[in-house]
Amino acid sequence: MTTNTNGGGFRARAREVLLAAVRGLVLALVILPVSVLCFTLTAISLALIPIGVGVVTTPWVLGGVRDVADVRRRLAYEWCGVRIRSGYRAVPEGANPWTRTLVMIQDRQVWRDLLWLPVDMTAGFVTALLPTVLLFYPVEGFAVAAGLWRVLADGETYWYGFVPVSDQPTALGAAATAAVLLVGAWYLCPRLLTAHFRLTAAVLDPGKGELVERVRVLTETRKDAVDTSAAELRRIERDLHDGAQARLVAMGMDLGTVEMLMDRDPEQAKRLLAQTRQASVEALGELRDLVRGIHPPVLAERGLGDAVRALALRLPVPTEVTVELPGRADAPVESAAYFAVSEVLTNAVKHSGADRIWVDLHHVEEGGGMLRATVTDHGRGGAVIGAGSGLAGVERRLGTFDGVLAVSSPAGGPTMVTMEIPCALS
Structure with a gap:
């Protein structure tokens, strides 16, 4: 990066260098306590999942880690223009802790966040602190050259970096070293701060590999x-x-x-x-x-909500349907959602042993819109997404529309199956 020779360019460059050093110091002071705390809480929470306590704490802890990572993404762009993308899976709103934990621990972006924490505590801390050290450490070198070495040495050799200071000539050597460091700070401080955020991006950003997987x-x-x-x-x-x-x-x-x-x-x-x-x-x-x-006629004529209500009326198990859809999705999306709900209800009737089923249909406006269907029963549980199962077919059907399926079905129940399809309502 080149500097202007006029006074305005010099002042702008000096401000940029000082700002990079201060921002690096702020990051360094925050990184250690926050990253260590997040890493510790995450390790404890994941370890407690087998006994049930971690199921309650894990979504909260992982959500906090995501917030910390999102703040770093925002600072990377605002301070250095480094864009760090994210690819979190949507977590069903109102879902029980089992479902939220399952969705989050299956999310690759969440595991990238967890991998980033130890990197941030070590290499991230060093790269954040370097601009500050590079700019302010020369102050000590000049002070040593001015005679401070006599106080600091107390009759012994005082080391400034790799320079042993025992008399005035060696003190001038410390000043020369400080001058070199100051010149380095002039050119390197902003770049070192950018390097810190590029290191963060290397761990947090999904990258091309994720895009290949997506394809x-x-x-x-x-x-x-x-x-x-x-x-x-x-x-x-x-x-x-x-x-x-x-x-x-x-x-x-x-x-x-x-x-x-x-x-x-x-x-x-x-x-x-x-x-x-x-x-x-x-x-x-x-x-x-x-x-x-x-394509059920009631689905074409009256929409997804009434079609699912009509489907529920034909089931041998009492089924309560709640619908909050302010409009209609495209016909292919409605058809996929209808048959997905139908398959899940059929599985519940055949295998759950429940005497009552609840269906909830609603639309979330955030992120471009999401049609969400949840089927819950208090049967025997144990439902899994496996090869040859009806739920695997439902997952493939939803995948055609970039939808996702999440299942929470501990032994003994209850079972909650959540289906999401990105879409907008007319």
Whole structure:
């Protein structure tokens, strides 16, 4: 970085150097107590998770670590123009401590925060303190050269840095060293402070590796969506072929028989007509069920809230539905949310043993908008997201829309399944 030769440029540079030294000192004074405290509390809280206490304290402690990291991100940009990105997963609002802890300890950004704490206590502390030392340590060297060495040495050799001071010539050597340090401070102080924040960015920023991982996940979810669509088309074709189509073919054959029997055996013709009419009713019912499986009419006409209410009415377990949706999401998002809730409710009815289920649907405006659905039961618990489980299918369905699934289901219950899809409401 070059300096201007005019007085205004000199004063601006001097102010920049002094500001970097003061800011570095403030950071150094704050880093040690805050980072040590955060690291200690986090270690204790995570260790207490197996006995249950850590489940309550961990979300609070990790939230505090995130606040500390966010402050450092803000200072990095405001003081040195260093941008440090973050990629935290959304934590469901109102979720129980189990869910909040599970979501946070599965978040890679949270683990980057925890890795940053010991780095900040060591290398971060040194790089923050260096600008201050580089600027103010020369003051001692000049004081030594002015005669202070006689007081400080007290008859022995006094060391200023690597210079042993025992007489006036060596004291002048200390002054020369101080002058070199002062010149170094003039050029290096702002850069050292920037280096501190770049070190912070190297640990906290998700980086390109995270973007590559994100692309990989999106590629997988897209493949899942294509495979699911193909499987759904095959199911529709099979249901039409084996169900409604077979009934319609039988109806055509019955009507041909009726046509031949009209003159010879009117009574038999009437009986066949009655059977044909009943077959048409059954075929129509199968078609309606098929259409409902593709896209329920109530979902298209009245929206997600009423569609989930209608779904709850058909369940054998009493289900309470709470809806707070001020508008409607796009049709694909509503369809994904509906079938995700349907699958979770089906699992709850089949496996939980609960005698009551609660469903909550609401929309969060923060961060561009988030549709959140929570299904809770007080059954036996033990639900997990595993290969071949219904919840794994739900996770893939939500992943197509960049959504997430969080499950809290300790043995003995209760079970809370939270689903989130980023979207805006019309």
